Amino acid sequence: GQQVMQIPQYQHVQEGEDFTTYCNSSTTLSNIQWYKQRPGGHPVFLIQLVKSGEVKKQKRLTFQFGEAKKNSSLHITATQTTDVGTYFCAGPGGTSYGKLTFGQGTILTVHP
Amino acid sequence: EAGVTQFPSHSVIEKGQTVTLRCDPISGHDNLYWYRRVMGKEIKFLLHFVKESKQDESGMPNNRFLAERTGGTYSTLKVQPAELEDSGVYFCASSRPLGPTQYFGPGTRLTVL
Numbered sequence: 001g002q003q004v005m006q007i008p009q010y011q012h013v014q015e016g017e018d019f020t021t022y023c024n025s026s027t028t029l030s031n032i033q034w035y036k037q038r039p040g041g042h043p044v045f046l047i048q049l050v051k052s053g054e055v056k057k058q059k060r061l062t063f064q065f066g067e068a069k070k071n072s073s074l075h076i077t078a079t080q081t082t083d084v085g086t087y088f089c090a091g092p093g094g095t096s097y098g099k100l101t102f103g104q105g106t107i108l109t110v111h112p
Numbered sequence: 113e114a115g116v117t118q119f120p121s122h123s124v125i126e127k128g129q130t131v132t133l134r135c136d137p138i139s140g141h142d143n144l145y146w147y148r149r150v151m152g153k154e155i156k157f158l159l160h161f162v163k164e165s166k167q168d169e170s171g172m173p174n175n176r177f178l179a180e181r182t183g184g185t186y187s188t189l190k191v192q193p194a195e196l197e198d199s200g201v202y203f204c205a206s207s208r209p210l211g212p213t214q215y216f217g218p219g220t221r222l223t224v225l
């Protein structure tokens with residue numbers, strides 16, 4: 001079945017440093033979504049990428065969708081302590097239009 | 113707009129007991145999903161309702177799990193009998209008919225002893 005791999009599993013940074021998490025799918029994706037889960041919280045939708053090579057920005061966050069639509073990345077510039085949490089990528093899980101297949105997530109810790 | 117709510121927030125039960133989790137989606141959201149996250153692992157899909165119908169239940173682990181959405185509003189997920197490996201956080205999410213965004217509830221943390 002479809003697999004979505006995400007690396008790294010953990011990332012510790014000093015406040016102000018940049019952070020990147022990478023997502024790779026075993027199959028071509030029609031779209032990819034990113035979610036953030038704060039410690040003790042629930043996943044919150046960040047963005048959806050649909051087009052090959054698409055790049056979207058949200059303030060300090062930059063999201064990319066690969067040309068082959070099998071990989072994606074999330075880059076945070078100048079991290080802040082409010083960025084802590086787990087970042088998940090998720091792709092459509094098979095033929096069901098609603099089902100999401102999540103990556104394992106990257107746990108980001110930001111040291112002040 | 114009220115968010116997705118789940119009840120209870122925590123449940124601790126013994127192996128062999130029954131537990132029922134409830135999810136109230138955002139009003140007007142036809143799509144309702146159940147997911148589970150076992151500690152340290154990825155969030156795994158369990159099933160998807162469109163209104164009261166099961167669209168996809170391919171992620172349900174086994175027949176000890178039963179999900180219902182009578183009337184197409186709130187949903188329940190019953191685990192009977194519970195096993196140790198059922199422990200984890202059960203998330204419910206809902207979305208508009210054609211919208212990609214899934215709004216997650218706060219989750220129910222289930223611990224089976």
